[in-house]
Amino acid sequence: MSHGSAGVKSPCVEVCALDDKDLCIGCYRTANEIIEWFSASDERKREILVSVAERRAAV
Numbered sequence: 512m513s514h515g516s517a518g519v520k521s522p523c524v525e526v527c528a529l530d531d532k533d534l535c536i537g538c539y540r541t542a543n544e545i546i547e548w549f550s551a552s553d554e555r556k557r558e559i560l561v562s563v564a565e566r567r568a569a570v
Contacts (some may be wrong), residue, residue, distance in 0.1 A: 519556035521548060539566040552560050 526537030533542040544559050
């Protein structure tokens with residue numbers, strides 16, 4: 512399901528649960544990033560993925 516944007520794949524792993532910091536324990540996106548994803552440009556999605564990678568590495 513690309514929702515009109517085949518360029519950038521969602522980091523969703525279908526483990527949707529937010530921790531006490533509003534961070535998804537499955538994909539490491541914030542609640543706002545998850546909401547924003549559906550309307551974000553490919554460039555913004557890549558920025559989100561960089562943030563996701565940084566959060567994942569910090570764990």
